Amino acid sequence: MRELRNIVILTGAGISAESGLATFRGPEGLWEGHRVEDVATPEAFARDPVLVHRFYDARRENLSQVAPNAAHAALARLDAEWPGGLLIVTQNVDDLHERAGAKRLLHMHGELRSGWCRACDARVAWEGAMGGHAMCPECGVSGAVRPDIVWFGEMPYEMERIDRALMEADLFVSIGTSGNVYPAAGFVQTAKYVGARTLEMNLEPSLGSYLFDESRIGKAGELVPAWVEEMLG
Numbered sequence: 001m002r003e004l005r006n007i008v009i010l011t012g013a014g015i016s017a018e019s020g021l022a023t024f025r026g027p028e029g030l031w032e033g034h035r036v037e038d039v040a041t042p043e044a045f046a047r048d049p050v051l052v053h054r055f056y057d058a059r060r061e062n063l064s065q066v067a068p069n070a071a072h073a074a075l076a077r078l079d080a081e082w083p084g085g086l087l088i089v090t091q092n093v094d095d096l097h098e099r100a101g102a103k104r105l106l107h108m109h110g111e112l113r114s115g116w117c118r119a120c121d122a123r124v125a126w127e128g129a130m131g132g133h134a135m136c137p138e139c140g141v142s143g144a145v146r147p148d149i150v151w152f153g154e155m156p157y158e159m160e161r162i163d164r165a166l167m168e169a170d171l172f173v174s175i176g177t178s179g180n181v182y183p184a185a186g187f188v189q190t191a192k193y194v195g196a197r198t199l200e201m202n203l204e205p206s207l208g209s210y211l212f213d214e215s216r217i218g219k220a221g222e223l224v225p226a227w228v229e230e231m232l233g
């Protein structure tokens, strides 16, 4: 049996569901009647920036109303106590992993609490409403700051770092993601290719469920703490 040293954990909207944040797909989907694939695009932002800013401003505001749940806390504990390599790659734009204490973490689809100035290309920490006329604190230009979110057709962040971690992974774990969106949905294949063990924890089998060595079906808030206990036990 291969020694288990390096772990890569992919998280999606399902890990934040028990904190009260809506997931993207399904009848109660976050974009209220719109397919996320139709609206989370640079083209949709160019067409109707007011609508898109209003949507993200409301979600940024809502972050102060929610708190990390038992799954975020368990992953933060694993991050603090696991002696080997570990990387939490979240697709989520909320900040619940870091508020739970996770450090070895990256946001591949951007962050609600960040803005991207298209005038000077700076990424700036952002609190409160952004709207269409916000001034960039770096360059002073108004109206050029957009939500620092990776939309469809844009390149996710830190792909090289993610690829490096996957190439060295002994265990790949996917939590609370439906497996609809690439490149994240393909990480399990890379992990399998390098011989890593693969585990998913989700409320229902994801689209790529058949690719995992093991699927645990249930709520992240129950499954993840139990798995972390096994890992550190």
Ligand code: BJW
Pocket: 011, 012, 013, 014, 015, 017, 018, 023, 024, 025, 026, 036, 037, 040, 091, 092, 093, 109, 149, 150, 151, 152, 153, 154, 155, 156, 159, 175, 176, 177, 178, 179, 180, 181, 182, 183, 201, 202, 203, 204, 206, 218, 219, 220, 221
């Ligand atoms: C629970 C639970 C509980 C509930 N406990 N579980 C054709 C084929 C293949 C690819 C493409 C294609 N055409 C275009 C593409 C590429 C495209 C893509 O994937 N499109 C698909 C629709 C097919 N991807 C891109 O464009 C990406 N960029 C890209 O590919 O660049 C080129 C590139 C090339 C080579 C290498 C690298 C890159 C960019 C994707 C950007 C995604 N952005 C969004 C942001 C939305 C903005 C916003 O936040 O408002 O990211 S879309 C949205 O989906 C968001 C999420 O991070 C992402 C994933 O969703 P997630 O997290 O899986 O959520 P759900 O709702 O789908 O699932 C939740 C799951 O949780 C469910 O299964 C529930 O059952 C479960 N659950 N409660 C446990 N309590």
